[in-house]
Amino acid sequence: MKLLVTANHTPFIAGGANYHVEGLVAALRRYGHQVECLRLPFHYGETQIERQMMFAEQLDLTAPNDVLVDRVISLQFPTYGLHHHAHVVWLMHQHRVCYELYDPKQASPALAALKPQVEAFDRRHLSGAKHLFANSPRVAERLHYYNGLMAEPLYHPPHQAEHFTCGDDWGYAFYPSRLEPLKRQMLLIEAMANTRTPIKLLLTGEGSQRRQLEELIERLGLGNRVRLLGHISEQEKRTLYAHALAVAFPPFDEDYGYVTLEAMLASKPVITCTDSGGPTAFVEHGVTGWKCEPCPQALAAALDDAYAHRAQAKQMGKQGREAYYAEKISWHQVVTKLVYSE
Amino acid sequence: MTNVEQDIDTLVKRLKDQAMLADTQDSLAIESWLWLWQQRLVPILQTQQHRLYDPRAPRLAELLSAHLDDQAFVERAYSFLMGRMPDQQGARYHSELAAREGRVATLMILLQATETQDYIKQERLELPRGLLRLNRWHRRLTALSGVCRRGLWGWKVIVNLLWRRYQQRWKEEGEFYDILVHQGQRREEYQALAITLTEMADIQQKMMTLGIALPDTSRPGASLSQAASSQAKPPIKWLSDEQAAAMIKLLRDALRGLKANHKEAP
Structure with a gap:
């Protein structure tokens, strides 16, 4: 045709x-x-x-x-x-x-x-x-x-869905996205200042918010736990997924959200917000991740929970991958x- | 220092190194390929929808299709290769030939007819790749047989054995495709399958280049047919035993299901 x-x-x-x-x-x-x-x-x-x-x-x-x-x-x-x-x-x-x-x-x-x-x-x-x-x-x-x-x-499936794999977690949360206000990286960085565990946060992507985010990291004294990695290759992205403890994805009212599906493919639990839109259709609270109120304290609690209960987080990740298959995407x-x- | 306790600079460096390593291994990530194939093959093999036959561009499997009786097979072959329906005598002769010698042999005879050759030139007909390959082998084997007739009897026996083996392979491959065709695969599903098979062949080729043990045949169509047979050796030795078993089970189950449906079809 x-x-x-x-x-x-x-x-x-x-x-x-x-x-x-x-x-x-x-x-x-x-x-x-x-x-x-x-x-x-x-x-x-x-x-x-x-x-x-x-x-x-x-x-x-x-x-x-x-x-x-x-x-x-x-x-x-x-x-x-x-x-x-x-x-x-x-x-x-x-x-x-x-x-x-x-x-x-x-x-x-x-x-x-x-x-x-x-x-x-x-x-x-x-x-x-x-x-x-x-x-x-x-x-x-x-x-x-x-x-x-x-x-x-x-x-529809994310780009190169078949290439996502799961490795040992290296104790960090990962958030790949454009650095824009709707993606709410700021909220996540503020959440990092509220965590009680030594969990780290790696953010990738570029965008209009970069300078503000860098300033915020410095102001909150999170330079040794939060890092903006800028633009990365597809392979680097998959590696970051593979070794993440959890994937944080707290945007405001996202349409679909590849990040959720990519995290599920990499067998990683997803931390999202109740008003994040698309991701909430895939994340089941307590089963494949956390659905938190969109505030730093709630996100911090989820990040700490993932860090403190690693085996449980791993299990959630596995359940996420099964949930992905069940959708027959x-x-x-x-x-x-x-x-x-x- | 454990992975978790390392400082953020070390962590980022380790991740970059890991990504670089993964990049070099990526082209041989068999598990990824296996997953991809399963994703593609399962929906294709499960589908029940009807595929449209394109008389101007049939595939070899469609020309040899087992769900046609011999007469319908001859009509389809005439229509494609000569642009007309067979006359009564031609239809009877070729139907009997197909029943006696097989459809591959009949197709080769029709292909070599002067009328067919003229029609191909006149219409600039594009022959299916499978048919061209079949024809190439047919000519080679026939040429060898000719040499053998002049006294090399030992060779003649070998050539005949080869010929029989290839006929059997084509028959098996044809049977596999027939099931798909009869199930009424849509063109795009069929092509997705072809892509999958090509990728399987590519991976096999890569393995061969690297000197990794390969099965006795690298023809994916044949491998699939063999996978369906209970006596067949695992066709994907280059995977781990577990992976190969999973792949074969998947294909065997799918084929069994298709065959069952095939029998039930009116």
């Missing part, structure tokens, strides 16, 4: 979304389809967003240049606004600043004006999709809550649903 995958393009900003898009294209090709990926440039800013919505709505991809496209699979806002008779949406997330991240007290007039337009755009195009999938239960939940639309959660399932759902 001739399939067109549509997504956004934000030059030199790479994250989980990038892997999601590339992973899907690769999987579809592996399964024998002719696949092209159409990535539209995405810019933040209310005026830009309005223009991008209009542009997407003008695109008809039924037969570009007389080449018939069998199905279009859209992953991101606003690309799901384009036209095709067999248009399937596998939603990563909506334009979040107009939904769960919208704060009426702090919103600029331009954002307040944009919000109803985005909501109408989403209702119009998401309800018109042939099939509507979400990449996690959290995204489906938001869609139902804000737009009254039902979407089927459809999971695979590209095979994704391709079958996206391509063959009638």
Whole structure:
């Protein structure tokens, strides 16, 4: 089949979304389809967003240049606004600043004006999709809550899922993610100042928060227990997972959260927060990890618990891996649903 | 100093060293491969969905497919190789030939017909890779047989034995694919399987390059067929005994299930 995958393009900003898009294209090709990926440039800013919505709505991809496209699979806002008779949406997330991240007290007039337009755009195009999938239960939940639309959660495996292994724990918690406010590394560092055990914390990734985090580590006197490792290779990441005592993942309202799945694949328990969104669907408190209140004291207690009860933490990690298998997460399932759902 | 008590700089250095070591070992991480194959094979073998047959691009297994009777086999082969249905005489002759000599031999005869060769040129037909490989071996063995007829009787016996062995292999491989085809595999599932098999062959090749003991055959299709047979030797000796046993069990169970379904199918 001739399939067109549509997504956004934000030059030199790479994250989980990038892997999601590339992973899907690769999987579809592996399964024998002719696949092209159409990535539209995405810019933040209310005026830009309005223009991008209009542009997407003008695109008809039924037969570009007389080449018939069998199905279009859209992953991101606003690309799901384009036209095709067999248009399937596998939603990563909506334009979040107009939904769960919208704060009426702090919103600029331009954002307040944009919000109803985005909501109408989403209702119009998401309800018109042939099939509507979400990449996690959290995204489906938001869609139902804000737009009254039902979407089927459809999971996909993390990048190179088969390469994750488990080694001896070397007494540290690990958190790989972009250093951004929504990822809440700050909260975790503050939690480290509240721990009573000598557990260490290794953070990887780059982002806008780096300087603030470095300052916080210094201010709290945690230089000998907390380290920002910056960008690391995939192999280094897997090694850090393999030897971690636990994986800490306390973001705010994450969509899906590869970190949780990668931790489970590496047989490591996950410490997350009750408001962390996606990860909470996979972590079972006391079985595969800890779900804490989003405050430094609660996170510190979980970190100490993991350190003080190593055997229990190890067992939780094993249970996490079993839970991953039980979910039957695979590209095979994704391709079958996206391509063959009638 | 235990791992846990080490200072953070030592810890980070150890992790970096460990990652570098793992990087060099990664290409031979058999456990990872085994896991990956299982992840791919299980859903493929469990599927019940229907695969569409593409008459312009059939696979060798589809041409030899056991779920067709001999007449349907001849019709499919004619249709692909000559672009027409067989006449009554041709259909009868080739059906009898298939019953007597086997489908591989029949396919080779049809492939060598002038009409087929003309049609291939005219339509720029792309033959399935399996068929080309089959044809190559057929020509080699036939050429050897020709030499043998001129007096080298010992060689003739050896060639005949070789020929019989390869026929048997093709038959086994064909049987495995037939089951998949009859179960109605979709193209993409079938291709995922092919990718898996290719990877298995690649790993075997790597092992061979490194001088690690290999099984007597490195053809993954044959290995899979053998895995299904109770008398077969473990085809993946290059894994630990435990891993090999797990892999064989997985494949054997899956094949048993498929065969059972195959019998139940109307």
